Amino acid sequence: xxxxxxxxxxxxxxxxxxxxxxxxxxxxxxxxxxxxxxxxxxxxxxxxxxxxxxxxxxxxxxxxxxxxxxxxxxxxxxx
Numbered sequence: 769x770x771x772x773x774x775x776x777x778x779x780x781x782x783x784x785x786x787x788x789x790x791x792x793x794x795x796x797x798x799x800x801x802x803x804x805x806x807x808x809x810x811x812x813x814x815x816x817x818x819x820x821x822x823x824x825x826x827x828x829x830x831x832x833x834x835x836x837x838x839x840x841x842x843x844x845x846x847x
Contacts, residue, residue, distance in 0.1 A: 805812060815825050819840055823829070829836075 815821050823838055
């Protein structure tokens, strides 16, 4: 019974320490990522805004995943 009591006390102590550490951390954080591309802005916009040209630059190409299927329907074709 003494061993069980020691285990429970240790678990409670660890939980208490974790809660205290959580209160010391900042409440708000911000993650910012940016990429600078040396290219014409009109070209970048044309490639990224036109879904028909999307397969030219997207990272999940058929070389990586041969089961990928592209299907454009509706308003995507009118861009």
